[in-house]
Amino acid sequence: MPSAPRAIVLLSGGMDSAVCLAIARSQGFECHALSFHYGQRHATELDAAPEVAHALGAAEHRLIDIDLAAFGGSALTDDIDVPTDRNSDEMRASVPVTYVPARNTVFLSYALAHAEVIQARDIYIGVNALDYSGYPDCRPSFIAAFQAMARLGTRLTDLTVHAPLLHLTKAEIITRGRELQVDFGMTRTCYKPDSGGRACGRCDACVLRLKAFAEHGIADPAPYAPH
Amino acid sequence: MPSAPRAIVLLSGGMDSAVCLAIARSQGFECHALSFHYGQRHATELDAAPEVAHALGAAEHRLIDIDLAAFGGSALTDDIDVPTDRNSDEMRASVPVTYVPARNTVFLSYALAHAEVIQARDIYIGVNALDYSGYPDCRPSFIAAFQAMARLGTRLTDLTVHAPLLHLTKAEIITRGRELQVDFGMTRTCYKPDSGGRACGRCDACVLRLKAFAEHGIADPAPYAPH
Numbered sequence: 001m002p003s004a005p006r007a008i009v010l011l012s013g014g015m016d017s018a019v020c021l022a023i024a025r026s027q028g029f030e031c032h033a034l035s036f037h038y039g040q041r042h043a044t045e046l047d048a049a050p051e052v053a054h055a056l057g058a059a060e061h062r063l064i065d066i067d068l069a070a071f072g073g074s075a076l077t078d079d080i081d082v083p084t085d086r087n088s089d090e091m092r093a094s095v096p097v098t099y100v101p102a103r104n105t106v107f108l109s110y111a112l113a114h115a116e117v118i119q120a121r122d123i124y125i126g127v128n129a130l131d132y133s134g135y136p137d138c139r140p141s142f143i144a145a146f147q148a149m150a151r152l153g154t155r156l157t158d159l160t161v162h163a164p165l166l167h168l169t170k171a172e173i174i175t176r177g178r179e180l181q182v183d184f185g186m187t188r189t190c191y192k193p194d195s196g197g198r199a200c201g202r203c204d205a206c207v208l209r210l211k212a213f214a215e216h217g218i219a220d221p222a223p224y225a226p227h
Numbered sequence: 228m229p230s231a232p233r234a235i236v237l238l239s240g241g242m243d244s245a246v247c248l249a250i251a252r253s254q255g256f257e258c259h260a261l262s263f264h265y266g267q268r269h270a271t272e273l274d275a276a277p278e279v280a281h282a283l284g285a286a287e288h289r290l291i292d293i294d295l296a297a298f299g300g301s302a303l304t305d306d307i308d309v310p311t312d313r314n315s316d317e318m319r320a321s322v323p324v325t326y327v328p329a330r331n332t333v334f335l336s337y338a339l340a341h342a343e344v345i346q347a348r349d350i351y352i353g354v355n356a357l358d359y360s361g362y363p364d365c366r367p368s369f370i371a372a373f374q375a376m377a378r379l380g381t382r383l384t385d386l387t388v389h390a391p392l393l394h395l396t397k398a399e400i401i402t403r404g405r406e407l408q409v410d411f412g413m414t415r416t417c418y419k420p421d422s423g424g425r426a427c428g429r430c431d432a433c434v435l436r437l438k439a440f441a442e443h444g445i446a447d448p449a450p451y452a453p454h
Contacts, residue, residue, distance in 0.1 A: 065294045067337075070261065110297040114297040145379045
Protein backbone atom coordinates (compact mmCIF):
# COMPACT_ATOMS: atom_id res chain seq x y z
CA MET A 1 0.00 0.00 0.00
CA PRO A 2 1.52 3.35 -0.94
CA SER A 3 1.88 5.77 1.96
CA ALA A 4 -0.55 8.68 2.15
CA PRO A 5 0.62 12.01 0.78
CA ARG A 6 1.45 14.58 3.42
CA ALA A 7 -0.33 17.84 4.05
CA ILE A 8 0.36 20.72 6.42
CA VAL A 9 -2.74 21.90 8.27
CA LEU A 10 -2.85 25.21 10.14
CA LEU A 11 -4.66 24.47 13.39
CA SER A 12 -5.65 27.13 15.89
CA GLY A 13 -7.79 24.94 18.11
CA GLY A 14 -10.84 26.87 16.94
CA MET A 15 -13.88 25.53 15.14
CA ASP A 16 -12.90 26.40 11.58
CA SER A 17 -9.42 24.92 11.60
CA ALA A 18 -10.71 21.75 13.27
CA VAL A 19 -13.18 21.24 10.41
CA CYS A 20 -10.38 22.05 7.98
CA LEU A 21 -8.21 19.30 9.50
CA ALA A 22 -11.12 16.85 9.32
CA ILE A 23 -11.57 17.70 5.64
CA ALA A 24 -7.86 17.20 4.90
CA ARG A 25 -7.98 13.81 6.65
CA SER A 26 -11.13 12.83 4.74
CA GLN A 27 -9.29 13.60 1.51
CA GLY A 28 -6.65 11.00 2.39
CA PHE A 29 -3.76 13.11 3.64
CA GLU A 30 -1.30 12.30 6.41
CA CYS A 31 -1.81 15.56 8.29
CA HIS A 32 0.95 17.56 9.97
CA ALA A 33 -0.73 20.20 12.11
CA LEU A 34 0.93 23.51 12.98
CA SER A 35 -0.23 25.89 15.69
CA PHE A 36 1.26 29.28 16.46
CA HIS A 37 1.80 31.15 19.65
CA TYR A 38 1.93 34.85 18.83
CA GLY A 39 1.03 36.42 22.14
CA GLN A 40 -2.69 36.08 21.50
CA ARG A 41 -4.73 36.68 24.59
CA HIS A 42 -7.13 33.90 23.72
CA ALA A 43 -4.55 31.21 24.35
CA THR A 44 -7.23 28.71 25.42
CA GLU A 45 -7.57 28.06 21.69
CA LEU A 46 -3.99 26.82 21.73
CA ASP A 47 -4.62 24.66 24.79
CA ALA A 48 -7.32 22.96 22.75
CA ALA A 49 -5.13 22.42 19.67
CA PRO A 50 -3.18 19.28 20.70
CA GLU A 51 -6.37 17.53 21.77
CA VAL A 52 -8.13 18.53 18.54
CA ALA A 53 -5.13 17.37 16.49
CA HIS A 54 -5.09 13.99 18.23
CA ALA A 55 -8.85 13.46 18.11
CA LEU A 56 -8.95 14.20 14.38
CA GLY A 57 -6.07 11.86 13.55
CA ALA A 58 -3.20 14.25 12.79
CA ALA A 59 0.11 12.40 12.40
CA GLU A 60 1.99 15.20 14.13
CA HIS A 61 1.28 18.48 15.90
CA ARG A 62 3.81 21.29 16.32
CA LEU A 63 3.48 24.53 18.24
CA ILE A 64 5.58 27.32 16.76
CA ASP A 65 6.53 30.46 18.64
CA ILE A 66 6.23 33.64 16.63
CA ASP A 67 8.57 36.41 17.70
CA LEU A 68 6.38 39.38 18.47
CA ALA A 69 9.12 41.93 17.77
CA ALA A 70 7.67 42.50 14.30
CA PHE A 71 4.06 42.70 15.45
CA GLY A 72 1.80 44.95 17.50
CA GLY A 73 -1.08 47.21 16.69
CA SER A 74 -3.70 44.52 17.17
CA ALA A 75 -6.24 43.80 19.89
CA LEU A 76 -5.19 40.16 19.96
CA THR A 77 -1.66 40.98 21.03
CA ASP A 78 -1.90 44.41 22.66
CA ASP A 79 -4.11 45.95 25.32
CA ILE A 80 -6.72 47.43 22.99
CA ASP A 81 -10.26 46.49 24.05
CA VAL A 82 -11.84 43.69 22.06
CA PRO A 83 -15.27 44.93 20.93
CA THR A 84 -18.30 43.05 22.22
CA ASP A 85 -21.99 42.82 21.44
CA ARG A 86 -21.65 43.87 17.78
CA ASN A 87 -23.82 42.38 15.09
CA SER A 88 -22.33 40.88 11.95
CA ASP A 89 -23.14 43.98 9.86
CA GLU A 90 -21.08 46.14 12.20
CA MET A 91 -18.24 43.61 11.98
CA ARG A 92 -18.36 43.69 8.22
CA ALA A 93 -17.99 47.48 7.98
CA SER A 94 -14.19 47.71 8.31
CA VAL A 95 -10.93 45.94 9.00
CA PRO A 96 -11.54 44.82 12.60
CA VAL A 97 -9.23 45.87 15.47
CA THR A 98 -8.72 42.14 16.03
CA TYR A 99 -6.89 42.01 12.70
CA VAL A 100 -3.26 40.97 13.24
CA PRO A 101 -0.96 42.45 10.57
CA ALA A 102 0.07 39.89 7.97
CA ARG A 103 -0.78 37.05 10.32
CA ASN A 104 -1.88 34.52 7.73
CA THR A 105 1.09 35.42 5.54
CA VAL A 106 3.45 34.62 8.41
CA PHE A 107 1.59 31.41 9.31
CA LEU A 108 1.50 30.23 5.71
CA SER A 109 5.20 31.02 5.31
CA TYR A 110 6.07 28.72 8.20
CA ALA A 111 3.73 26.11 6.74
CA LEU A 112 5.52 26.48 3.44
CA ALA A 113 8.94 26.01 5.06
CA HIS A 114 7.71 22.90 6.87
CA ALA A 115 6.07 21.60 3.70
CA GLU A 116 9.33 21.88 1.82
CA VAL A 117 11.23 20.10 4.61
CA ILE A 118 8.84 17.12 4.84
CA GLN A 119 8.03 17.17 1.10
CA ALA A 120 4.36 17.91 1.47
CA ARG A 121 2.71 19.46 -1.56
CA ASP A 122 -0.49 20.53 0.12
CA ILE A 123 -1.26 23.15 2.76
CA TYR A 124 -4.68 23.55 4.39
CA ILE A 125 -5.88 26.78 5.99
CA GLY A 126 -9.33 27.29 7.49
CA VAL A 127 -9.93 30.87 6.38
CA ASN A 128 -13.40 31.94 5.56
CA ALA A 129 -14.25 34.82 3.26
CA LEU A 130 -17.88 35.36 4.19
CA ASP A 131 -17.95 35.89 7.91
CA TYR A 132 -14.59 37.64 8.09
CA SER A 133 -14.57 39.77 5.00
CA GLY A 134 -12.82 42.53 6.95
CA TYR A 135 -9.54 40.62 7.10
CA PRO A 136 -7.60 41.15 3.88
CA ASP A 137 -5.64 37.92 4.42
CA CYS A 138 -8.80 35.81 4.35
CA ARG A 139 -9.75 36.75 0.79
CA PRO A 140 -9.74 34.21 -2.04
CA SER A 141 -7.42 36.42 -4.10
CA PHE A 142 -4.89 36.42 -1.25
CA ILE A 143 -4.89 32.62 -1.03
CA ALA A 144 -4.37 32.33 -4.79
CA ALA A 145 -1.56 34.89 -4.69
CA PHE A 146 0.15 33.10 -1.82
CA GLN A 147 0.07 29.83 -3.75
CA ALA A 148 1.57 31.51 -6.83
CA MET A 149 4.34 33.08 -4.73
CA ALA A 150 5.03 29.82 -2.89
CA ARG A 151 5.46 27.85 -6.12
CA LEU A 152 8.08 30.36 -7.28
CA GLY A 153 9.88 30.70 -3.96
CA THR A 154 10.47 27.02 -3.20
CA ARG A 155 11.13 23.71 -4.92
CA LEU A 156 7.43 22.89 -4.45
CA THR A 157 6.41 23.94 -7.94
CA ASP A 158 3.08 22.10 -7.70
CA LEU A 159 2.13 23.20 -4.19
CA THR A 160 -1.58 23.68 -3.54
CA VAL A 161 -2.96 25.92 -0.81
CA HIS A 162 -6.39 24.57 0.10
CA ALA A 163 -8.92 26.79 1.81
CA PRO A 164 -11.94 24.49 1.86
CA LEU A 165 -14.00 26.77 4.11
CA LEU A 166 -13.44 29.87 2.00
CA HIS A 167 -16.97 30.15 0.66
CA LEU A 168 -18.87 28.46 3.49
CA THR A 169 -21.01 30.22 6.08
CA LYS A 170 -20.39 29.41 9.74
CA ALA A 171 -23.56 27.30 9.66
CA GLU A 172 -22.25 25.35 6.65
CA ILE A 173 -18.93 24.84 8.44
CA ILE A 174 -20.84 23.29 11.33
CA THR A 175 -22.72 21.03 8.92
CA ARG A 176 -19.48 19.89 7.32
CA GLY A 177 -17.90 19.30 10.74
CA ARG A 178 -20.86 17.24 11.93
CA GLU A 179 -20.68 15.09 8.78
CA LEU A 180 -17.03 14.43 9.63
CA GLN A 181 -17.70 13.76 13.33
CA VAL A 182 -15.83 16.79 14.61
CA ASP A 183 -16.42 17.22 18.35
CA PHE A 184 -17.02 20.96 18.57
CA GLY A 185 -16.98 20.72 22.37
CA MET A 186 -13.19 20.44 22.09
CA THR A 187 -12.75 23.56 20.01
CA ARG A 188 -12.28 27.10 21.32
CA THR A 189 -13.00 30.34 19.46
CA CYS A 190 -13.44 33.19 21.97
CA TYR A 191 -11.19 36.28 21.90
CA LYS A 192 -11.80 37.00 25.61
CA PRO A 193 -12.19 33.75 27.55
CA ASP A 194 -12.27 33.78 31.36
CA SER A 195 -9.53 32.29 33.53
CA GLY A 196 -11.22 28.90 33.35
CA GLY A 197 -11.09 28.94 29.55
CA ARG A 198 -14.84 29.54 29.21
CA ALA A 199 -15.95 31.65 26.25
CA CYS A 200 -17.31 35.17 26.86
CA GLY A 201 -20.24 34.80 24.47
CA ARG A 202 -19.99 38.45 23.45
CA CYS A 203 -16.87 39.08 21.35
CA ASP A 204 -17.12 39.01 17.54
CA ALA A 205 -15.91 35.41 17.34
CA CYS A 206 -18.42 34.21 19.96
CA VAL A 207 -21.28 36.15 18.37
CA LEU A 208 -20.63 34.54 14.97
CA ARG A 209 -20.19 31.09 16.46
CA LEU A 210 -23.33 31.22 18.60
CA LYS A 211 -25.35 32.59 15.69
CA ALA A 212 -24.23 29.66 13.55
CA PHE A 213 -25.17 27.06 16.15
CA ALA A 214 -28.50 28.86 16.65
CA GLU A 215 -29.20 28.57 12.91
CA HIS A 216 -28.74 24.84 13.34
CA GLY A 217 -31.14 24.87 16.26
CA ILE A 218 -28.54 23.14 18.42
CA ALA A 219 -26.55 24.18 21.48
CA ASP A 220 -22.84 24.92 21.16
CA PRO A 221 -21.16 22.16 23.18
CA ALA A 222 -18.22 24.44 24.19
CA PRO A 223 -18.27 25.95 27.71
CA TYR A 224 -19.47 29.56 28.12
CA ALA A 225 -19.14 31.83 31.17
CA PRO A 226 -22.50 32.86 32.67
CA HIS A 227 -23.38 36.53 32.29
CA MET B 228 10.07 69.66 6.61
CA PRO B 229 8.00 66.50 6.02
CA SER B 230 9.37 63.42 7.73
CA ALA B 231 11.05 60.79 5.57
CA PRO B 232 8.95 57.83 4.46
CA ARG B 233 9.75 54.60 6.28
CA ALA B 234 11.19 51.46 4.76
CA ILE B 235 11.90 48.02 6.18
CA VAL B 236 15.35 46.70 5.24
CA LEU B 237 16.31 43.06 5.70
CA LEU B 238 19.83 43.11 7.09
CA SER B 239 21.94 40.00 7.59
CA GLY B 240 25.19 41.74 8.39
CA GLY B 241 26.62 40.46 5.11
CA MET B 242 27.92 42.47 2.20
CA ASP B 243 24.80 42.47 0.02
CA SER B 244 22.29 43.57 2.62
CA ALA B 245 24.66 46.32 3.83
CA VAL B 246 24.76 47.75 0.30
CA CYS B 247 20.97 47.34 0.12
CA LEU B 248 20.57 49.40 3.31
CA ALA B 249 22.91 52.07 1.94
CA ILE B 250 20.83 52.25 -1.24
CA ALA B 251 17.56 52.57 0.72
CA ARG B 252 19.10 55.40 2.78
CA SER B 253 20.38 57.12 -0.36
CA GLN B 254 16.83 57.03 -1.72
CA GLY B 255 15.61 59.07 1.25
CA PHE B 256 14.01 56.45 3.47
CA GLU B 257 13.98 56.29 7.26
CA CYS B 258 15.24 52.71 7.49
CA HIS B 259 14.03 50.11 9.94
CA ALA B 260 16.43 47.18 9.75
CA LEU B 261 15.38 43.62 10.61
CA SER B 262 17.79 40.74 11.23
CA PHE B 263 16.81 37.14 11.87
CA HIS B 264 18.26 34.47 14.07
CA TYR B 265 17.28 31.12 12.60
CA GLY B 266 19.93 28.85 14.04
CA GLN B 267 22.39 29.68 11.31
CA ARG B 268 25.89 28.48 12.11
CA HIS B 269 27.45 31.61 10.61
CA ALA B 270 26.12 33.81 13.43
CA THR B 271 29.10 36.19 13.10
CA GLU B 272 27.04 37.79 10.35
CA LEU B 273 24.42 38.64 12.96
CA ASP B 274 27.07 39.99 15.34
CA ALA B 275 27.99 42.42 12.57
CA ALA B 276 24.41 43.51 11.86
CA PRO B 277 23.87 46.11 14.66
CA GLU B 278 27.18 47.80 13.84
CA VAL B 279 26.36 47.83 10.11
CA ALA B 280 22.85 49.19 10.83
CA HIS B 281 24.26 51.99 12.99
CA ALA B 282 27.10 52.88 10.63
CA LEU B 283 24.73 53.14 7.68
CA GLY B 284 22.23 55.33 9.49
CA ALA B 285 19.31 52.96 10.18
CA ALA B 286 16.71 54.53 12.47
CA GLU B 287 16.13 51.21 14.22
CA HIS B 288 17.48 47.66 14.23
CA ARG B 289 15.54 44.63 15.44
CA LEU B 290 16.70 41.05 15.79
CA ILE B 291 13.89 38.55 15.35
CA ASP B 292 14.07 34.96 16.53
CA ILE B 293 12.71 32.45 14.05
CA ASP B 294 11.35 29.28 15.62
CA LEU B 295 13.24 26.42 14.04
CA ALA B 296 10.46 23.90 14.62
CA ALA B 297 9.30 24.36 11.04
CA PHE B 298 12.77 24.22 9.51
CA GLY B 299 15.59 21.74 9.00
CA GLY B 300 17.10 20.01 6.02
CA SER B 301 19.67 22.72 5.36
CA ALA B 302 23.41 22.99 5.87
CA LEU B 303 23.01 26.36 7.52
CA THR B 304 20.94 24.98 10.37
CA ASP B 305 21.84 21.29 10.51
CA ASP B 306 25.05 19.34 10.64
CA ILE B 307 25.40 18.75 6.92
CA ASP B 308 28.88 19.71 5.69
CA VAL B 309 29.09 23.05 3.93
CA PRO B 310 30.83 22.46 0.60
CA THR B 311 34.17 24.21 0.06
CA ASP B 312 36.52 24.96 -2.82
CA ARG B 313 33.83 24.84 -5.51
CA ASN B 314 33.91 27.17 -8.47
CA SER B 315 30.90 29.26 -9.41
CA ASP B 316 29.88 26.90 -12.24
CA GLU B 317 29.60 24.02 -9.76
CA MET B 318 27.54 26.23 -7.47
CA ARG B 319 25.20 27.15 -10.29
CA ALA B 320 24.41 23.55 -11.20
CA SER B 321 21.69 22.89 -8.61
CA VAL B 322 19.79 24.12 -5.59
CA PRO B 323 22.65 24.35 -3.06
CA VAL B 324 22.64 22.39 0.21
CA THR B 325 22.96 25.79 1.89
CA TYR B 326 19.43 26.59 0.70
CA VAL B 327 17.10 27.13 3.69
CA PRO B 328 13.51 26.18 2.83
CA ALA B 329 11.29 29.21 2.25
CA ARG B 330 13.73 31.43 4.13
CA ASN B 331 13.13 34.62 2.19
CA THR B 332 9.38 34.03 2.28
CA VAL B 333 9.48 33.85 6.07
CA PHE B 334 11.79 36.88 6.35
CA LEU B 335 9.68 38.95 3.98
CA SER B 336 6.52 37.94 5.85
CA TYR B 337 7.92 39.33 9.08
CA ALA B 338 9.04 42.44 7.21
CA LEU B 339 5.51 42.77 5.86
CA ALA B 340 3.99 42.49 9.33
CA HIS B 341 6.37 45.12 10.66
CA ALA B 342 5.73 47.35 7.63
CA GLU B 343 2.01 47.24 8.28
CA VAL B 344 2.50 48.07 11.96
CA ILE B 345 4.76 51.09 11.37
CA GLN B 346 2.99 52.09 8.14
CA ALA B 347 5.96 51.62 5.86
CA ARG B 348 5.12 51.06 2.20
CA ASP B 349 8.55 49.90 1.12
CA ILE B 350 10.57 46.78 1.87
CA TYR B 351 14.18 46.30 0.76
CA ILE B 352 15.81 42.89 0.35
CA GLY B 353 19.36 42.32 -0.88
CA VAL B 354 18.77 39.22 -2.99
CA ASN B 355 20.81 38.70 -6.07
CA ALA B 356 19.71 36.59 -9.01
CA LEU B 357 23.03 36.18 -10.79
CA ASP B 358 25.39 34.72 -8.23
CA TYR B 359 22.76 32.66 -6.45
CA SER B 360 20.61 31.39 -9.26
CA GLY B 361 20.22 28.09 -7.39
CA TYR B 362 18.00 29.61 -4.70
CA PRO B 363 14.40 29.75 -5.94
CA ASP B 364 13.58 32.54 -3.48
CA CYS B 365 16.15 34.89 -5.02
CA ARG B 366 14.48 34.98 -8.44
CA PRO B 367 12.92 38.16 -9.84
CA SER B 368 9.63 36.34 -10.42
CA PHE B 369 9.51 35.37 -6.74
CA ILE B 370 10.02 38.97 -5.59
CA ALA B 371 7.25 40.18 -7.91
CA ALA B 372 4.92 37.41 -6.71
CA PHE B 373 5.63 38.24 -3.08
CA GLN B 374 4.76 41.88 -3.69
CA ALA B 375 1.49 40.92 -5.40
CA MET B 376 0.57 38.61 -2.52
CA ALA B 377 1.54 41.21 0.11
CA ARG B 378 -0.69 43.89 -1.46
CA LEU B 379 -3.66 41.53 -1.27
CA GLY B 380 -2.95 40.17 2.21
CA THR B 381 -2.57 43.48 4.08
CA ARG B 382 -3.87 47.04 4.07
CA LEU B 383 -0.65 48.05 2.27
CA THR B 384 -2.20 48.04 -1.18
CA ASP B 385 0.66 50.07 -2.66
CA LEU B 386 3.54 48.19 -1.01
CA THR B 387 6.74 47.91 -3.04
CA VAL B 388 9.32 45.18 -2.51
CA HIS B 389 12.65 46.58 -3.70
CA ALA B 390 15.46 44.22 -4.64
CA PRO B 391 18.03 46.70 -5.94
CA LEU B 392 20.83 44.11 -6.20
CA LEU B 393 18.75 41.62 -8.16
CA HIS B 394 20.57 42.02 -11.46
CA LEU B 395 24.00 43.10 -10.19
CA THR B 396 27.10 40.93 -10.11
CA LYS B 397 29.06 40.73 -6.87
CA ALA B 398 31.63 43.08 -8.40
CA GLU B 399 28.90 45.59 -9.27
CA ILE B 400 27.56 45.33 -5.72
CA ILE B 401 31.01 46.27 -4.44
CA THR B 402 31.12 49.24 -6.83
CA ARG B 403 27.73 50.44 -5.62
CA GLY B 404 28.77 49.99 -2.00
CA ARG B 405 31.98 51.94 -2.49
CA GLU B 406 30.03 54.79 -4.11
CA LEU B 407 27.85 54.87 -1.00
CA GLN B 408 30.79 54.66 1.43
CA VAL B 409 29.89 51.22 2.79
CA ASP B 410 32.69 49.91 5.02
CA PHE B 411 32.95 46.30 3.84
CA GLY B 412 35.36 45.56 6.70
CA MET B 413 32.31 45.54 8.98
CA THR B 414 30.34 43.03 6.93
CA ARG B 415 30.47 39.24 7.28
CA THR B 416 29.54 36.67 4.67
CA CYS B 417 31.23 33.33 5.48
CA TYR B 418 29.18 30.15 6.08
CA LYS B 419 31.96 28.59 8.19
CA PRO B 420 33.80 31.27 10.18
CA ASP B 421 36.30 30.25 12.89
CA SER B 422 35.75 30.88 16.59
CA GLY B 423 37.25 34.35 16.25
CA GLY B 424 34.72 35.26 13.57
CA ARG B 425 37.28 35.12 10.77
CA ALA B 426 36.03 33.96 7.37
CA CYS B 427 37.14 30.54 6.05
CA GLY B 428 37.87 31.78 2.54
CA ARG B 429 36.70 28.47 1.04
CA CYS B 430 32.91 28.11 1.34
CA ASP B 431 30.67 29.18 -1.56
CA ALA B 432 29.96 32.58 -0.01
CA CYS B 433 33.66 33.31 0.57
CA VAL B 434 34.64 32.11 -2.92
CA LEU B 435 32.12 34.47 -4.54
CA ARG B 436 33.05 37.38 -2.29
CA LEU B 437 36.81 37.00 -2.79
CA LYS B 438 36.37 36.61 -6.53
CA ALA B 439 34.42 39.88 -6.63
CA PHE B 440 37.04 41.80 -4.68
CA ALA B 441 39.73 40.25 -6.89
CA GLU B 442 37.90 41.54 -9.97
CA HIS B 443 38.19 45.00 -8.43
CA GLY B 444 41.87 44.44 -7.85
CA ILE B 445 41.44 45.29 -4.17
CA ALA B 446 41.78 43.32 -0.95
CA ASP B 447 38.67 42.34 1.00
CA PRO B 448 38.93 44.34 4.25
CA ALA B 449 37.12 41.61 6.28
CA PRO B 450 39.27 39.27 8.41
CA TYR B 451 40.13 35.80 7.03
CA ALA B 452 41.61 32.83 8.86
CA PRO B 453 45.04 31.79 7.53
CA HIS B 454 45.13 28.41 5.72
